[in-house]
Amino acid sequence: MTHILLRHRDIPGIHKLDVYRAHGGYQALQKALSEHTPDEVIQIVRDSSLRGRGGAGFPTGVKWSFIPKAPGDKYVIINTDESETGTFKDRELCEYNPHQVIEGALIAAYAIGAKTVYNYFRGEYMDAAHAFEEALQEAYAAGLIGQNILGSGFSVDFYCHYGAGAYICGEETALIKSLEGELGQPWSKPPFPAIEGLYGKPTVVNNTETLANVPPIIINGADWYKSMGTPQSPGPKIVCMSGHVEKPGNYEVEMGVTYRQLIEMAGGMRGGKKFKALLPSGGSGPVITEKALDAPLTYEGLTPFGSVMGSASVIVMDETVDMVWAAQKMTHFFKHESCGKCTPCREGTFWMEKVLHRIYEGHGSQKDVDTLQSVAQQIKGKTLCALGEFAVSPVLSTLAHFPQEYRAKLAK
């Protein structure tokens, strides 16, 4: 298939502006600026049913429409914090197909009336960010960013910002705080960023991959976009395959393929070992087992199995994996990444890790397992942001699917 997002795999050198332009690059921007009003652009994106690729799946056009129309400072922020375990799709986009992201962000800025765009990079993404900055410079030089873009009278400035490696800064409000130079902690919404975001001004925060979808939608129209995937989850999706598969990496697929097909696509189970479980959304989505492998890759597909597609970072685990070990690893991650602002997440992740560690080391008792279950339940639904919700899923889902593995570890 021809890639829509990972176009560099079909067209070598597309990270260069001339190559990108030779293959239709920036025509979507040109078209948006010359043929559409900002509201029309929002409508097209709304009609396409494009949903946020960061994992939450909020309709992008709707998000843009929340921005007040009144004049004033507004911002577009590209969320390239990409810190979910097993996620590496935005890195590839920024490193190899940066102009498509830039173009999407410029269209978003035009649609909401922003004069400034920030790309917030995960601190470790030095290479990707440098590649992206090179692309930015080219686009600036070509008059695609800056004053009076393509003679349209529309002007935008574009900046890259490097985070300091905090998972929580992928949460949009924490990202905004971090960008403002403060401690990266989320705030309790409302106010929503669309009303009071960066520096208190209306702000759209979109995932990198989401914005890369925008230029082809503008060029080919909403109906074309909806012809891919499923009615509720249309379009292409980059899936990050990792873990015990033969060929880990990013795969661009149409939404709706099954998880079994994805494993096939990634060359099947490594060394022919038996499949045990997979994490559909890095550490933050509950594990699924064999039973769920025929579910479709859509925002709704895993609901019956108590899990989510999320950012589609699929970590496949074979029969050799100790699920208590896996739960402990992920819980450690969440404890380490908890910002500490709200009580249940700060105290709960700390406590869960202590108990899990004891169980994993073989010193645990049934009381510890009960406490673990109960503490996880106590965190759920009480935290300020979604991180706390994510943090309990490794524990609760492994306890639900693999209780025998916990029992086997208890002190004799």
Place this chain on the structure above:
Amino acid sequence: MSDLVTITIDGVEVNVPKGTLVVDAAKRIGNDIPVFCYHPKMTPVGMCRMCLVEIGLPVRDRATGELLRNPDGTPQINFGRNLQTACTVQVSPGMVVRTNTPFVREGREAIIEFILSSHPLDCPICDKGGECPLQNLTMAHGKGDTRMEFTDKMKLAKHVPLGELIYLDRERCIQCGRCVRFQDEVVDDPVLQFHNRGRSLEIVTMSDPGFDSYWSGNTTDICPVGALTTADFRFGARPWELTPVATLSPHGPAGSNMTFSTRIEAAAGGRTVIKRIMPRQHELVNEIWISDRDRFVHHFADAPERLTQPLLRKNGSLIPVSWDEALEFVAQKLKGFDGTAVAGLSGDRMSNEDFFLFQKLIRQGLKSNHIDLANGRLAGGDVVAQVGVVNDTTYDLPQRLGVGDAVLVVACDLHEEEPVWWLRARQAAKRGATLVTLNARPTRLDREAAFAIHYAPGTAVETIRRLLNAAKVEVEQSDDPIVAAAQALVKANNLTIFYGAEGITYEESDAIARLLGNLLLVKNGGSGHVGRVNNGLIPVWPHNNTQGAWDMGIHPAFEPGYKPVKTPGRNATAVYAGVANGEIRALYLMGADPVGDGLMDGRGQLKLLVVQELFLTQTAALADVVLPAQSWAEREGTFTSGERRVQRYYPAITPVGECRPDWQILAQMGERLGLGKAPFAASLVFRDLAKVVKPYKGMDYRSLAQVAKQWPDVGGEDLYYGGTAYENRSGLGQQWPITPPKEPFAVPDVEVPVPQGLTLMRIAALYTPGTLNRHTKLLAARLAQPTLLLHPQDAYALALQDGEPVTVAVNSGNVQATLRISEDAPVGLALIRAIPYQPGTAVAHITRVAEFASS
């Protein structure tokens, strides 16, 4: 009213203003939703998650917008899947809140368990124990048991000094962020921050010296656990041993309401002593905040240097004698002088009762009108009596200055002189009021000012006259900031003016008060700014009861109640001259040290010098008789704030030695001089003065002690927000009414010598070393040191370097100060702080201290 919203909380309907938070709406009907991070004086953040409740909203038909109803006609309510924080959700019509369902109770139990999972069990030695919201909420909502293995608990540092005033116990901290938000949002000293993340999240200070703020003590009040404690009180006493006694600030003119916590102590020989000072809620005065000066500077009351016995000079030295001997000696001596040769000068920290009897003794007992403040800096009490500010009378969310209003601050640095008023001006500006500052130099309040106007030294009167004239005419737009500011002021709905005496003389301040009075009277199409709530003049008096001194007639030209004297007596300056040339033979001083202040050159030709004092000051050491007075902590009385609010304070500690209250000494002296039987209680003196001082008519100790329900309801016995001493049970005082003048004030012409060349101006510092501050050892490192601020250009011209010691001519002597090169000083104006008071401006004589070598 249309801006009221009706919601139902646990079946009870409540009407609250639009925008009210669910947690506050519940508090109104006595439903205490438990909170830790939420505080009604700060923006909600929803961090601690303690206030989780079920919140349901009426369901509407998507197409028609109609309310959907159940078969029984009640609206359908949709409760979310999760609990919500009552502190971040605003009420909306038809909202239904459930605070006592199993779901909510489980939520509370969970949060308490999480908080306790890393909180130490050191309640038995914790300062907060007994008045701790965490203890209370644990009792109310906790499991009563723990599932956390003790070995899993965090072990953290327990004595982390955030500077020398405040200590942090990192184990006790529950990361609610109240202190961080208070420092940032409320007082604009963002010196505390969260550091790190997750369970390592901790409070750190980012300033040098640590926790550099005049407000640091307030964080220990609002801390809902024992994490923040003051170095003054920590491990000093248990809350249940303490007796609360209402008091007032003995320092600033705002009349901040405070509470002593006292205890009888073996270590003090069985005396009752002050263990700590906490703010007392008065929404119209200091809300619930006090500065660190008000909180920590009380140790002078218990200082070992206090005078304890009357002293009489015999054979050249001061010898302890009995009260009878001392009083009799003074009375007999005083009888021997003609009224024209006797003078009485007073400080301005005493109570109204003291002042009233002081002037009575001098005027009626000694037949002299030579009566004044010993160190009067600011004039205009008579103007304030006519155009003073009018406070709101409601304590339930009183009307405060905001959008459409204006505040003018003239010739003072509120942050250093009266921090509570600085806070008020700043908050008014934050709420949208137009703030105008007028001074010879930039002050901290300029940050919030719409217009920050800096005039040349010596031109204050002229500048304010221009402002007044510009306010009288309608101008659409102007590039002249004075004209633009004048227009903004005159057009404001409400206008409050603060004025002080920085860089101006007493005579200038008199003219300025009158000009500002006239500015308030300007109508220019509006209704003027006099006699309405939040309009009027506030003098930034140097001390806590300068207003009372004016009201009680401590003035050569005014009797009590601003009744003009037929033949005015000498003012303080003329008295000092008379002391020097022999025209004044006897001087009676109360709470004043003119020799120490450099105003009086020794005893001069005095035949008799009587001093009522706390300490053996430089003047007292020269006296014939020294009468030991009680400090404000040992006695009762009333102070009147710069807003003319008469308030009571109460006796808290055992009197030191044989000290007597000033009013009593004066009454007993008066009795010996034929003024009738001495009243035996301060309340009776007040009763007498209220008959004579017109504005105080109708007030008595009972009416001053009246209280009202205040909102937000901070500080009740429920310890809902923490901070136990906040509740005001002892009196809100009474503001005396003004009588607006019919005509504008006549403004005298003032001769202001404009200094040529580099000019010197004294600026205020909250912690200026002085008799009272010096006794609080805790503040020793923070006392302001004599510092000369010089603009880089001026420093360059004088070839002086930063940090260099210099000698500066101040008053009649020389002061050594450290030079700081700073753009806070305007070009041509050298600023000097932490030196004795020097009025006006003077030519700056700065000389290098030769030994300095730059490193």
